[in-house]
Amino acid sequence: MDIQNYMQALGQQARTASRALSRAGTNVKNHALRTIATEIRAAADTLKNQNELDLQAGRAKGLDAALLDRLELTDARIEGMAEGLEQIAALPDPVGEISNMNYRPSGIQLGQMRVPLGVIGIIYESRPNVTADAAGLCLKSGNATILRGGSEAINSNKAVAACIHRGLERVGLPTAAVQVVETIDRAAVGELITMTDYVDVIVPRGGKSLIERVSSDARVPVIKHLDGICHVYLDAAADLDMAEEIAFNAKCHRYGVCNAMETLLVDSAIAGEILPRLQQRYAAESVELRGCELTQIILTDINAATDEDWDTEYLAPILSIRIVDGLDEAMDHIHQHSSGHTETIVTEDYARSRRFLAEIDSSSVMVNASTRFADGFEYGLGAEIGISTDKIHARGPVGLEGLTSQKWIVLGSGQIRS
Amino acid sequence: MDIQNYMQALGQQARTASRALSRAGTNVKNHALRTIATEIRAAADTLKNQNELDLQAGRAKGLDAALLDRLELTDARIEGMAEGLEQIAALPDPVGEISNMNYRPSGIQLGQMRVPLGVIGIIYESRPNVTADAAGLCLKSGNATILRGGSEAINSNKAVAACIHRGLERVGLPTAAVQVVETIDRAAVGELITMTDYVDVIVPRGGKSLIERVSSDARVPVIKHLDGICHVYLDAAADLDMAEEIAFNAKCHRYGVCNAMETLLVDSAIAGEILPRLQQRYAAESVELRGCELTQIILTDINAATDEDWDTEYLAPILSIRIVDGLDEAMDHIHQHSSGHTETIVTEDYARSRRFLAEIDSSSVMVNASTRFADGFEYGLGAEIGISTDKIHARGPVGLEGLTSQKWIVLGSGQIRS
Numbered sequence: 105m106d107i108q109n110y111m112q113a114l115g116q117q118a119r120t121a122s123r124a125l126s127r128a129g130t131n132v133k134n135h136a137l138r139t140i141a142t143e144i145r146a147a148a149d150t151l152k153n154q155n156e157l158d159l160q161a162g163r164a165k166g167l168d169a170a171l172l173d174r175l176e177l178t179d180a181r182i183e184g185m186a187e188g189l190e191q192i193a194a195l196p197d198p199v200g201e202i203s204n205m206n207y208r209p210s211g212i213q214l215g216q217m218r219v220p221l222g223v224i225g226i227i228y229e230s231r232p233n234v235t236a237d238a239a240g241l242c243l244k245s246g247n248a249t250i251l252r253g254g255s256e257a258i259n260s261n262k263a264v265a266a267c268i269h270r271g272l273e274r275v276g277l278p279t280a281a282v283q284v285v286e287t288i289d290r291a292a293v294g295e296l297i298t299m300t301d302y303v304d305v306i307v308p309r310g311g312k313s314l315i316e317r318v319s320s321d322a323r324v325p326v327i328k329h330l331d332g333i334c335h336v337y338l339d340a341a342a343d344l345d346m347a348e349e350i351a352f353n354a355k356c357h358r359y360g361v362c363n364a365m366e367t368l369l370v371d372s373a374i375a376g377e378i379l380p381r382l383q384q385r386y387a388a389e390s391v392e393l394r395g396c397e398l399t400q401i402i403l404t405d406i407n408a409a410t411d412e413d414w415d416t417e418y419l420a421p422i423l424s425i426r427i428v429d430g431l432d433e434a435m436d437h438i439h440q441h442s443s444g445h446t447e448t449i450v451t452e453d454y455a456r457s458r459r460f461l462a463e464i465d466s467s468s469v470m471v472n473a474s475t476r477f478a479d480g481f482e483y484g485l486g487a488e489i490g491i492s493t494d495k496i497h498a499r500g501p502v503g504l505e506g507l508t509s510q511k512w513i514v515l516g517s518g519q520i521r522s
Numbered sequence: 523m524d525i526q527n528y529m530q531a532l533g534q535q536a537r538t539a540s541r542a543l544s545r546a547g548t549n550v551k552n553h554a555l556r557t558i559a560t561e562i563r564a565a566a567d568t569l570k571n572q573n574e575l576d577l578q579a580g581r582a583k584g585l586d587a588a589l590l591d592r593l594e595l596t597d598a599r600i601e602g603m604a605e606g607l608e609q610i611a612a613l614p615d616p617v618g619e620i621s622n623m624n625y626r627p628s629g630i631q632l633g634q635m636r637v638p639l640g641v642i643g644i645i646y647e648s649r650p651n652v653t654a655d656a657a658g659l660c661l662k663s664g665n666a667t668i669l670r671g672g673s674e675a676i677n678s679n680k681a682v683a684a685c686i687h688r689g690l691e692r693v694g695l696p697t698a699a700v701q702v703v704e705t706i707d708r709a710a711v712g713e714l715i716t717m718t719d720y721v722d723v724i725v726p727r728g729g730k731s732l733i734e735r736v737s738s739d740a741r742v743p744v745i746k747h748l749d750g751i752c753h754v755y756l757d758a759a760a761d762l763d764m765a766e767e768i769a770f771n772a773k774c775h776r777y778g779v780c781n782a783m784e785t786l787l788v789d790s791a792i793a794g795e796i797l798p799r800l801q802q803r804y805a806a807e808s809v810e811l812r813g814c815e816l817t818q819i820i821l822t823d824i825n826a827a828t829d830e831d832w833d834t835e836y837l838a839p840i841l842s843i844r845i846v847d848g849l850d851e852a853m854d855h856i857h858q859h860s861s862g863h864t865e866t867i868v869t870e871d872y873a874r875s876r877r878f879l880a881e882i883d884s885s886s887v888m889v890n891a892s893t894r895f896a897d898g899f900e901y902g903l904g905a906e907i908g909i910s911t912d913k914i915h916a917r918g919p920v921g922l923e924g925l926t927s928q929k930w931i932v933l934g935s936g937q938i939r940s
Contacts, residue, residue, distance in 0.1 A: 325914045346936040353938035473934025495927040496743045497915040509913040516891025518764040520771035
């Protein structure tokens with residue numbers, strides 16, 4: 105069978121299964137999630153054996169250590185998959201929620217009902233645990249899923265899918281509710297992201313180049329996350345102790361995450377006092393500082409920031425620092441260089457905090473809190489399928505609700521238009 | 523200047539203007555809308571003169587009567603544009619609304635703020651009044667607009683834009699908040715729908731071929747409306763008088779609208795009684811009926827419906843009728859043939875009404891009401907930029923809220939992640 109026919113068949117089966125899933129009650133979906141968790145725990149040895157095949161092939165191909173690490177299914181990661189599914193089972197079911205029911209002058213009663221999107225395509229790279237996480241979130245939100253993992257994880261992903269299918273079968277849900285693309289042919293991705301008849305949304309998870317490629321070629325709508333070039337602005341009216349803690353935490357709590365600060369903006373009024381204090385803190389963590397010209401006058405022993413630095417997501421212990429002349433200059437810098445992920449102002453000034461909240465056009469805008477809070481768990485979503493830097497549909501951390509849509513419902517008693 | 527540079531310049535200006543618009547207060551935006559209305563009324567003669575140039579060119583090109591009619595700016599249509607802007611001024615401002623502010627266990631206070639999308643591109647055909655309507659909705663929702671109307675209306679659209687610019691200037695808003703593409707070169711559309719740096723969403727308004735072309739080539743997200751193949755299902759437990767009135771109203775209230783019924787599904791249990799009654803009503807309005815085999819047994823003198831009929835949006839006094847064996851068969855037909863716009867069940871049965879509401883995957887799902895209610899004004903949105911048959915972002919009638927996004931806001935008191 106050629107790739108196109110193969111993918112179209114997956115799509116048709118997913119569409120059919122999505123109708124059964126959209127009808128499935130909360131208890132059935134939760135029971136399925138817990139049963140899949142049980143199947144995953146029971147299959148730990150098989151999962152590790154299949155994963156070992158991928159690891160061997162990866163080593164033979166010369167994959168680097170970081171990639172092999174992401175690929176590996178340890179006992180802890182297998183338990184993590186099972187626990188993740190149980191946590192999703194414990195979340196409230198977003199499907200069927202009815203809101204804003206009101207009578208209109210015509211006598212119809214109008215409201216909105218939350219419903220699954222339908223079929224969701226997930227494209228990801230080497231982590232096989234994404235197979236269980238993504239399938240679980242889609243299942244709970246009533247969506248069928250087509251999963252396309254990295255070719256280097258194909259045996260692991262198939263083994264996880266087998267657990268999922270056993271769980272679905274045991275509770276009487278169609279196994280086509282979760283399908284793994286079982287070919288490593290890249291043409292499968294091209295087909296998946298253009299099958300508008302069968303796929304309602306694509307969620308790419310992985311590096312920037314994967315996401316850019318998928319977004320640029322997709323005809324199906326994409327929920328995507330590109331860069332996380334996050335800023336902290338220390339305003340003239342900042343509490344300096346708070347400013348120091350937030351600027352330190354936003355950079356040093358974890359480096360390789362999208363909600364870490366990459367650029368620190370400091371008001372010139374407080375730069376002389378706060379920057380040397382911060383330099384000490386960062387030095388203790390071996391963070392490399394790159395400063396604008398003014399910053400280099402205060403911190404004489406640091407590197408210069410180039411134009412490129414302002415547009416770089418380091419994901420590393422590197423920080424660019426710029427001294428600005430007030431809120432407007434800070435916001436201009438952010439509008440020019442931010443990726444629209446998360447920005448924080450540290451200030452005790454009421455009017456400037458309101459302006460920053462209103463005018464910064466990012467998925468999360470904060471006052472006096474570390475950028476590291478921009479996260480599905482911290483926001484109480486329970487789990488997240490990703491963090492969207494789009495403005496359309498889902499913005500910021502995307503949980504179960506981001507995998508649903510709202511349709512209008514009308515309850516009448518025979519109303520006609522006159 | 524070549525088209526690409528020209529469009530990029532429009533885009534940059536729109537992006538800059540969108541920041542000023544997003545900061546503009548409700549009073550300023552409302553004042554702008556009312557001032558533009560005044561300018562439009564004052565310029566009635568100029569508008570008609572410029573419109574006459576388009577009409578003359580259209581007649582010379584041999585445009586058909588319907589198109590020339592849509593193109594014409596009469597006194598009533600000019601007054602309609604002005605009144606429409608005043609109505610938009612009277613609507614509540616969606617921008618800045620903060621919802622769901624709650625404390626998280628970490629101590630941060632988390633909520634969502636409604637904000638403009640940024641820059642909206644509108645692509646439309648011959649009606650010059652869309653220039654004012656669309657600009658007004660975008661302005662009120664804090665968005666900059668780039669308008670690309672039909673080439674046959676270029677002089678009319680420029681004249682309307684001149685009124686808009688005078689109004690914006692008089693209240694101190696940048697004129698680049700509303701820009702009309704002043705070239706009829708089709709390459710301008712190709713550029714507009716792919717300038718992802720400068721345009722946040724595209725709204726195509728017009729015939730199906732325009733919308734399909736735009737959707738297929740766009741890299742910017744599109745809010746679109748394709749077909750309106752709407753169904754009414756008369757259930758076995760329908761009140762027959764109500765069924766007759768709704769089935770009549772949904773078809774005959776207006777023919778050329780997207781929320782008119784195109785296919786009537788009738789439960790076999792009541793077909794023998796209701797169909798002859800309906801045939802009389804439709805005959806009085808000269809509606810052509812096309813029936814399935816069973817329908818043709820009851821209504822012996824009607825045409826046969828072909829497979830194509832079930833997938834056709836007539837927008838005309840034609841109706842296809844199918845007799846089905848219960849709710850599941852009705853819903854199967856709808857899932858196979860509906861365009862996802864609006865469907866109605868007429869029933870007095872509680873369980874079947876709930877199933878229909880939950881399981882039909884259309885932008886509006888109704889019980890005991892005419893499909894004709896699926897409309898921004900009837901839904902209380904005040905005005906609509908279109909009716910979306912997408913599932914992502916805005917679904918169904920799209921008013922001001924559909925032109926906005928929600929960002930997360932966090933109010934802290936120095937919280938850091940531990």
